[in-house]
Amino acid sequence: xxxxxxxxxxxxxxxxxxxxxxxxxxxxxxxxxxxxxxxxxxxxxxxxxxxxxxxxxxxxxxxxxxxxxxxxxxxxxxxxxxxxxxxxxxxxxxxxxxxxxxxxxxxxxxxxxxxxxxxxxxxxxxxxxxxxxxx
Amino acid sequence: xxxxxxxxxxxxxxxxxxxxxxxxxxxxxxxxxxxxxxxxxxxxxxxxxxxxxxxxxxxxxxxxxxxxxxxxxxxxxxxxxxxxxxxxxxxxxxxxxxxxxxxxxxxxxxxxxxxxxxxxxxxxxxxxxxxxxxx
Amino acid sequence: xxxxxxxxxxxxxxxxxxxxxxxxxxxxxxxxxxxxxxxxxxxxxxxxxxxxxxxxxxxxxxxxxxxxxxxxxxxxxxxxxxxxxxxxxxxxxxxxxxxxxxxxxxxxxxxxxxxxxxxxxxxxxxxxxxxxxxx
Amino acid sequence: xxxxxxxxxxxxxxxxxxxxxxxxxxxxxxxxxxxxxxxxxxxxxxxxxxxxxxxxxxxxxxxxxxxxxxxxxxxxxxxxxxxxxxxxxxxxxxxxxxxxxxxxxxxxxxxxxxxxxxxxxxxxxxxxxxxxxxx
Numbered sequence: 001x002x003x004x005x006x007x008x009x010x011x012x013x014x015x016x017x018x019x020x021x022x023x024x025x026x027x028x029x030x031x032x033x034x035x036x037x038x039x040x041x042x043x044x045x046x047x048x049x050x051x052x053x054x055x056x057x058x059x060x061x062x063x064x065x066x067x068x069x070x071x072x073x074x075x076x077x078x079x080x081x082x083x084x085x086x087x088x089x090x091x092x093x094x095x096x097x098x099x100x101x102x103x104x105x106x107x108x109x110x111x112x113x114x115x116x117x118x119x120x121x122x123x124x125x126x127x128x129x130x131x132x133x134x135x
Numbered sequence: 136x137x138x139x140x141x142x143x144x145x146x147x148x149x150x151x152x153x154x155x156x157x158x159x160x161x162x163x164x165x166x167x168x169x170x171x172x173x174x175x176x177x178x179x180x181x182x183x184x185x186x187x188x189x190x191x192x193x194x195x196x197x198x199x200x201x202x203x204x205x206x207x208x209x210x211x212x213x214x215x216x217x218x219x220x221x222x223x224x225x226x227x228x229x230x231x232x233x234x235x236x237x238x239x240x241x242x243x244x245x246x247x248x249x250x251x252x253x254x255x256x257x258x259x260x261x262x263x264x265x266x267x268x269x270x
Numbered sequence: 271x272x273x274x275x276x277x278x279x280x281x282x283x284x285x286x287x288x289x290x291x292x293x294x295x296x297x298x299x300x301x302x303x304x305x306x307x308x309x310x311x312x313x314x315x316x317x318x319x320x321x322x323x324x325x326x327x328x329x330x331x332x333x334x335x336x337x338x339x340x341x342x343x344x345x346x347x348x349x350x351x352x353x354x355x356x357x358x359x360x361x362x363x364x365x366x367x368x369x370x371x372x373x374x375x376x377x378x379x380x381x382x383x384x385x386x387x388x389x390x391x392x393x394x395x396x397x398x399x400x401x402x403x404x405x
Numbered sequence: 406x407x408x409x410x411x412x413x414x415x416x417x418x419x420x421x422x423x424x425x426x427x428x429x430x431x432x433x434x435x436x437x438x439x440x441x442x443x444x445x446x447x448x449x450x451x452x453x454x455x456x457x458x459x460x461x462x463x464x465x466x467x468x469x470x471x472x473x474x475x476x477x478x479x480x481x482x483x484x485x486x487x488x489x490x491x492x493x494x495x496x497x498x499x500x501x502x503x504x505x506x507x508x509x510x511x512x513x514x515x516x517x518x519x520x521x522x523x524x525x526x527x528x529x530x531x532x533x534x535x536x537x538x539x540x
Binding site: 014015017038039042043044046049050053054057072073075076077078079080081082083086 | 149150152173174177178179181184185188189192207208210211212213214215216217218221
């Protein structure tokens with residue numbers, strides 16, 4: 001199974017515009033980080049919703065890659081997010097993913113999102129990925 | 136109530152990094168467009184999921200602003216997206232929002248997302264916004 | 271393709287405990303009705319959430335059967351509901367489903383739920399069904 | 406704060422048609438059980454989706470009551486469910502709820518659903534409840 005470094009290299013090659021980095025992967029889960037700078041903020045001094053959704057989407061993808069190997073064509077089929085607390089404007093966003101199901105064609109996982117260093121969850125995501133058939 | 140131009144000016148001032156433009160607003164709805172270029176694509180030649188989620192989030196926000204005026208602190212509380220077809224890599228994303236409920240503290244709406252010029256929906260979003268109390 | 275009567279007979283045979291009746295089916299949609307009596311009410315004089323979810327689930331199923339014929343093993347894979355207004359305690363619940371995607375293995379649809387005779391939507395559902403492979 | 410017995414008595418009085426029983430409550434969570442008999446089954450020998458949704462809805466409600474006391478008018482505002490595995494036809498459904506946020510006006514929680522005695526999750530729910538203002 002791929003290491004954290006393998007996946008980081010894969011993301012860099014396949015998704016050059018991606019800002020999210022991989023902190024940990026394995027055991028049917030992953031932890032990723034989205035840096036927060038001016039581009040991630042919105043009025044009221046908080047992190048924009050799409051940054052949180054992006055972080056969760058990548059966390060799910062990384063957790064799946066960690067289990068099944070590099071599958072560039074796995075695609076999100078649904079994502080549900082509940083925003084619960086205002087993230088800090090000056091802390092990165094950490095996404096912790098746990099896969100709930102890893103079938104042959106469908107994976108389901110949940111992602112807890114935090115402002116780094118704060119253990120109050122800022123948002124919670126459930127998402128599904130379709131896994132393309134293996135040759 | 137604000138015009139399309141008022142809302143465009145407001146978004147430019149408050150969300151300088153926003154790429155989404157307003158095509159129409161009013162009648163409890165809005166139509167917005169996200170340009171698609173290299174930064175919006177992902178492997179397989181399709182538009183990334185976060186671009187679709189961002190477009191839907193802005194469409195909801197614009198539809199709400201069109202009804203209640205400029206409220207910078209309205210925030211998304213939940214968003215659910217189903218991805219249904221692969222968007223074209225060479226067409227902009229159009230989001231058409233219809234508000235389903237506009238209460239004093241909560242708005243609910245749905246957004247249909249298309250590749251411009253194609254009437255097959257690429258994704259469908261339902262989202263809720265919390266509206267801050269008026270002074 | 272099956273008629274409304276075919277589907278009603280199928281539901282009666284396969285789901286004997288089902289209370290939902292079919293009002294219309296076809297054109298990638300369906301309209302169904304859940305009767306409201308004492309068993310469907312909850313404190314505050316309103317219809318319980320599970321009644322609304324059941325109605326939406328059946329509406330989706332009927333709309334799919336209307337397109338692909340009788341498939342007893344089609345199963346719901348996800349359902350998202352937003353409750354928007356308090357349904358009337360003395361009116362039946364009407365569910366109007368529109369399919370958004372009908373693929374070989376997955377169908378996506380939305381359902382608008384009403385208290386009969388009132389055109390204000392009480393809840394909105396998006397759901398997905400997995401369709402078993404045909405022999 | 407109310408005990409398990411207080412909540413069971415409250416549910417019996419307020420929701421006489423409710424079949425779900427309370428196994429545990431407290432610590433921002435709850436465990437509830439829905440008995441499975443003929444009325445809960447559907448073709449293919451599995452538990453119907455609405456039974457799972459009902460169990461999750463009650464689990465969330467019980468977890469909230471366990472924290473804020475008896476509030477009959479708390480209402481579900483949204484619920485998202487992913488169905489992951491076929492529940493056993495001959496085992497009760499167990500719902501384990503964990504509250505993710507408990508604000509003054511809104512609570513968010515997740516519920517993991519199991520066939521009793523099997524540690525593979527059959528479905529996962531995220532839901533929100535609106536809490537009425539206290540006098």
